[in-house]
Amino acid sequence: MSLLQFFKSKQSECSASVAKERLQILVAHERLSRSSHDFLPAMKQDILDVIEKYFQVADNTISVRLDNEGDCSTLEVNVQLPENS
């Protein structure tokens, strides 16, 4: 690093670490959506059908997510029940 650069480079965080951080977040996100399994929409519908036997729920009140972290997979099912049930 030259003397001139020494004074110049103090002003901001180094851009490479910003790039790395942005990429890590982006790539993790994109990999997740890539690995999302094809059966999820069908499974979501099946779960919804069962719930609908007992509650009146709308389509958009259920969310199903499958996460993979290391060798552990988690299935997260979120159902919002109507207030008057």
Added chain:
Amino acid sequence: MARIIVVTSGKGGVGKTTTSASFATGLAMKGHRTVVIDFDVGLRNLDLIMGCERRVVYDLINVINGEAALHQALIKDKHTENLSVLPASQTRDKEALTREGIQAVFDELAKDYEYIICDSPAGIEHGALMALYFADEAIITTNPEVSSVRDSDRILGILQSKSRRAEQNLDPVKEHLLLTRYNPTRVEMGDMLNVEDVQEILAIPLLAVVPESKDVLKASNHGVPVIHQQATDAGQAYNDMVARFLGAELPHRFINAPKKGFFQKVFGSRA
């Protein structure tokens, strides 16, 4: 059994054709019978980088369509024994590139060649998918730059889901990271992603680092793959790449900035 290796990246302009030319030349220089195929139908350029553009008569699509025999389309390299080039078509319809057609060409090439190098077009369209479909190994050519790294990750996803090996549940395509246009001085200044960063994000083994070099442009001006310029950093980097690919264990070079003298330290230098 011939080994099929695709040189791919997703993003354009990162050095796929430069790499294909030097990698294929390097394998041939080590005595391996090698053919390098341009898959960029409509925008062929490998012939220019290999310096054989005036000897193109027939191309890959002609062979697939049965308009020419394979041996008529193959161009023997003038500088290196054991090396042939199969150019892409300049004008034809890309859809002529079919799996069955490519399979037939590869089967015939496999009788005469040990390595089949596929120079992929940029993007993730038909041509790129065809270039990687039959691959046994992939050279993921990446620049230390956000869009290139992201696109490389996309291509890795495609290799793992849409290649023949993925579809047929065979051993996965062997992936190699090739970091090109690396500038150690800018890395040390904190302006460029370093080797470890890119490796950490893509999580595939590093094959080689090729430094940013003026000699690459000079070599393509002359139509001589840069690996022939053994006095240059880029030439030596490609030489290391080939040796490592063939199993040699070499320390990685061209990762650190050259040491500067006193005057350069004080006044700076044009890197």
